Amino acid sequence: MASTGGTRPPRRSPMRVWPLVRVALGNGQLVVGAILLLVVLLIAVFAESLAPRAYDAMDLTNRLRAPGPGMLLGTDQFGRDTLSRIIYGSRIALRVGLIVVVIEGVLGVSLGLLAGYYGGLADRMISFLTDITWALPPIVLALAIVTVLGPGLNNVMIAIALVSWAGYARLIRSKAQGLKNMPFVEAARALGESDLSIMFRYILPNTFGLIVVVASLSLPGAILSTTALSFLGLGSQPPAPDWGVILSEGIRFLYDAPFLSIFPGLALVWTVLGFTLLGEGLRDILDPRMKA
Amino acid sequence: MPMATAPQAPPSWPLVRLDSARKYFPIRGGLFGHSARYVRAVNNVSMTIERGETFGLVGESGSGKTTLARLIPGLLRPSGGRVLYDGRDIARTHGGELNRLRRRMGIVFQDPASSLNPRSPVRASIRRPLDLQGVRGREAERRVLETIDRVNLGREVLDRYPHQLSGGQQQRASIARAIILNPELVILDEPTSALDVSIQAQILNLLQSLQEQIRLTYLFITHNLSIVRYMSDRIGVMYLGKLVEVAPAEALHDRPFHPYTAALLSASPPLNPRLRDRKRYRLEGDPPSLISPPPGCGLHPRCPFAVEVCSERTPPLVEAAARRLVACHRWEELTLKVGPGA
Amino acid sequence: MKVMAAPPETAILQVDDLSVCFETSRGSVQAVSGVSFAMAKGEVYALVGESGCGKSTTALAVMRLVPPPGRIRRGHIRLGDEDLLALSDEAMADVRGRRLAMIFQNPLVSLNPVYRAGSQIEEAISLDSVPRPVAWRRAIEVLGRVRIGDPAERALRYPHELSGGMRQRVMTGMMISRTPDLLIADEPTTALDVTIQARILDLLMDLCSHSGMALLIITHDLGIVAEIADRVGVMYAGSLVEQAPVYELYEDPLHPYTRMLMRALPRLGKGQGRLETIPGSVPDLIALPAGCAFHPRCPERLAICASQTPVSRVVGGGRTVACHRGEVDR
Structure with a gap:
């Protein structure tokens, strides 16, 4: 329409890093999300120096102390310092989020790629599986899987990944369907590239933006779900400083020591909000068409 | 190594030969994905492309020209009939043997912006055919540089990404990739229709000089009649999945035998306002569906010269004169003339 | 056939010194610079040029639909006796559709x-x-x-x-x-086949000759121009470089760009000569060359072309051209 599209600026830099950084800095959500997460990341990395005490150091003389000097966020029923537990807990939250996202990402992306590229029977089978996974309520399904595998953080992560890969598969499938008819993919086929090479050299790299967006948007969900399962006693086991565990232990003293539940809850909100803002910011920059 | 050098004494058979080639696409429908209906994109086409010539293929959207172009390198498998490349049946060739045949062909697409992998630097895209052949290192680099010189592309573009190139540069890079293995045949699918006039002229000139320098055979697909005339030795006209006329380029423009060719020629603006009132052959209505093409000659519902037989029998493609084929019941009675003095 | 540029009192559309720019993060894109033309009742006027020459932006400016960050910097646009740039948004919305209409490339x-x-x-x-x-x-x-x-x-x-x-x-x-008094058609047949295109062009011409509606057609295709236009404006890098009645333009193009564009089109068969090409590429509209925007690509340039922007001047027969060459020759 507007004919300014025809003027192609002679861009010099081989990669588009600087303009991307400039766009990123202009995106408020992304900047706020990144700052929130940076704080969590620094806390997780420097937990040993930041935490006043070890996460499992009990002090039976100081049980259920309200927040105050010396124990900023109070202590639990074993006299453990809540602040220290929350600080160490950030490691679990980040690790869990990343591992879940990697597992579900690998699963969802591979299946989506296969379905989208091959089509036909493979597509119909994978899409069937995707639709079923999508249709079942995720937490219920995850509960069922953990019940079969047995409780424990690792099994929870597997369970969460198994119920949440379908989102990746759907998006990557439709992206791959679009890409496989692009002339550059046809040209590759005409050159005699193998199917595997086409998927990995031509299609996958062109879905990176999408994968990053989906991954960062599903991170908060992954953290929330594992926390929920830990809260239910299926994930991390005490005395692990999992935020879910702290929450579920604190809930018993909700009337006497509400701070025990409030602070891990706030930590969770902070982290989840950080990832959500980051994800939405990345989506706006990398894949604006996904915006509803 | 199966390099694509032309044999000393060229064999007597044509480089490409289609024998009643068909490509039907099933339409998915019904509860179980069964389909009884087909899009007849290419419907019984027989033609040849001789070594060293440019065969122009014209037709409007839905005529099947692009599908036909994809049958030759085996990007699509024919539903019936045969597609022979240098005497070998593409549909019966598989795996490594098919790839060896494909390396003797290059292909250039319409949209230069999406013809190169957006995530690869231009050098990697142009060089990839060599990688696949096992040509690496200095030798590969030497051939990349030689090829981009051939297509008049500056070396500075090699380290850029496709989106950093202009449309003309992108198309030169696609051509470089298509010719780097010294193919015999290059399939050009609307190579200039996304480009501006001045860039189009550069690319057309480039294609002609490449053909002279390295003795390429071209299959040139376009909807633009002045371009196809400028580029081609022979022209095939497609309508509704069928080849309706084949003739040397000049002869086709001077005196078309098929009413569809005449309609196409007279509808193309002649770049001269004084020819506004030229005689025009107009077609009625819109092209019919490829799913249920009309019986008999596909053109008969729109053809100003249609008679009863046209709706009853499909006219065969017959030799009308030396090097001329036409599929029309009435070609002998009609004297079609387009252009100045018509 | 109308030969004269329409005099102001009978003009249905009068565009004077129109300039449109787009403010981008890289700088100001000068999409249209100082374009002036007029159209008479029932006339078919074609704006022709390559992509990025400003022809579509000119049309959108007449509709007052230039998308942000674009804005009309200078100039006047009059439709009949109405000053379009002075109208309120509501009044303009009323003019659009009633007196002024536009069709686009993609009807879907x-x-x-x-x-x-x-x-x-x-x-x-x-x-x-x-x-x-x-x-x-x-x-x-x-x-x-x-x-x-x-x-x-x-x-x-x-x-x-x-x-x-x-x-x-x-x-x-x-x-x-x-x-409407004026219909603007932006590449109305680009997405269509030639036989269909021919029918749309016939239709548009008939509508003009029967109803007195004027048609401003925007196209990159010199074939379409030859088929339908009464007068033609050739645009390059945001400027109107030449204006002429259609027959004169095709028989005797005055501006070097028009001449080269015409010769870049294939008219003959294989082996009957090469096409002329225009060296170089279209300039960046953010940093237009000094003087005539075409001078870096022009084989006929003079010393003055690099320093002074040529002014559009009337050369008789309803023609205008913006080129220093003609100032000496003609």
């Missing part, structure tokens, strides 16, 4: 997919407070006028049930249903 996205073809035209007609039943009857009439066979039946179809050519005719019908 220009038509609303959830309404029947006839309803969309009926809707347009009823804007003139015509009662619905009358408007529907007129909508069917309009479909007949744009040569849609069986209009009463086709009026009930949805856009996706119609072919591309038919959609473009529905679009045209919708736009002419309120008998």
Whole structure:
């Protein structure tokens, strides 16, 4: 329409890093999300120096102390310092989020790629599986899987990944369907590239933006779900400083020591909000068409 | 190594030969994905492309020209009939043997912006055919540089990404990739229709000089009649999945035998306002569906010269004169003339 | 055939010294610089040029639909006796559709997919407070006028049930249903096949000669221009470099760019000579070269071309050209 599209600026830099950084800095959500997460990341990395005490150091003389000097966020029923537990807990939250996202990402992306590229029977089978996974309520399904595998953080992560890969598969499938008819993919086929090479050299790299967006948007969900399962006693086991565990232990003293539940809850909100803002910011920059 | 050098004494058979080639696409429908209906994109086409010539293929959207172009390198498998490349049946060739045949062909697409992998630097895209052949290192680099010189592309573009190139540069890079293995045949699918006039002229000139320098055979697909005339030795006209006329380029423009060719020629603006009132052959209505093409000659519902037989029998493609084929019941009675003095 | 540039008092459209720029993060894109032209009643005027020359932006400026970050920096646009740039947004919205209409390249996205073809035209007609039943009857009439066979039946179809050519005719019908003074057509046939294109062009020409509607056609295709235009404006890098009646332009192009563009088009057969090409590429509209924007690519440039922007001057016979060469030669 507007004919300014025809003027192609002679861009010099081989990669588009600087303009991307400039766009990123202009995106408020992304900047706020990144700052929130940076704080969590620094806390997780420097937990040993930041935490006043070890996460499992009990002090039976100081049980259920309200927040105050010396124990900023109070202590639990074993006299453990809540602040220290929350600080160490950030490691679990980040690790869990990343591992879940990697597992579900690998699963969802591979299946989506296969379905989208091959089509036909493979597509119909994978899409069937995707639709079923999508249709079942995720937490219920995850509960069922953990019940079969047995409780424990690792099994929870597997369970969460198994119920949440379908989102990746759907998006990557439709992206791959679009890409496989692009002339550059046809040209590759005409050159005699193998199917595997086409998927990995031509299609996958062109879905990176999408994968990053989906991954960062599903991170908060992954953290929330594992926390929920830990809260239910299926994930991390005490005395692990999992935020879910702290929450579920604190809930018993909700009337006497509400701070025990409030602070891990706030930590969770902070982290989840950080990832959500980051994800939405990345989506706006990398894949604006996904915006509803 | 199966390099694509032309044999000393060229064999007597044509480089490409289609024998009643068909490509039907099933339409998915019904509860179980069964389909009884087909899009007849290419419907019984027989033609040849001789070594060293440019065969122009014209037709409007839905005529099947692009599908036909994809049958030759085996990007699509024919539903019936045969597609022979240098005497070998593409549909019966598989795996490594098919790839060896494909390396003797290059292909250039319409949209230069999406013809190169957006995530690869231009050098990697142009060089990839060599990688696949096992040509690496200095030798590969030497051939990349030689090829981009051939297509008049500056070396500075090699380290850029496709989106950093202009449309003309992108198309030169696609051509470089298509010719780097010294193919015999290059399939050009609307190579200039996304480009501006001045860039189009550069690319057309480039294609002609490449053909002279390295003795390429071209299959040139376009909807633009002045371009196809400028580029081609022979022209095939497609309508509704069928080849309706084949003739040397000049002869086709001077005196078309098929009413569809005449309609196409007279509808193309002649770049001269004084020819506004030229005689025009107009077609009625819109092209019919490829799913249920009309019986008999596909053109008969729109053809100003249609008679009863046209709706009853499909006219065969017959030799009308030396090097001329036409599929029309009435070609002998009609004297079609387009252009100045018509 | 109209030979003279339309004098102001009979002009239906008069564009004076129009400049449009787009403010981007890289700088100000000078999309249209100082374009002036006029159109008479019933005239077909073609703005022709390559992509990025500013022809579409000029058309959008006349509609006052330049998308942000673009804005009209300078100039006057008069439709009849109305100063379009001085109108309030409401008054302009009323002028659009009633006196001024526009069709676009892609008729599928220009038509609303959830309404029947006839309803969309009926809707347009009823804007003139015509009662619905009358408007529907007129909508069917309009479909007949744009040569849609069986209009009463086709009026009930949805856009996706119609072919591309038919959609473009529905679009045209919708736009002419309120008998505008000026119809702007931006690449109206680019997405269509030649046989369909020929029909749309015939239709547009007939509408102009029968109703007195003026047509401003925006195209990159010199073939279409030759087929339909009365007068032609050639644009390059935001400027109108040459204006002439169509016959004169094709027989004796004055501006070097026009000449080279004409020779870059294939007219002959294989082996009958190479096409002329224009060296270099279109300049960056953010950093236009000093002097004449075409001078770096021009084989006939003079010393003055690199320093002074040529002014468009009248050379007789309703022609204008912006080139220093002619100042000496002619």
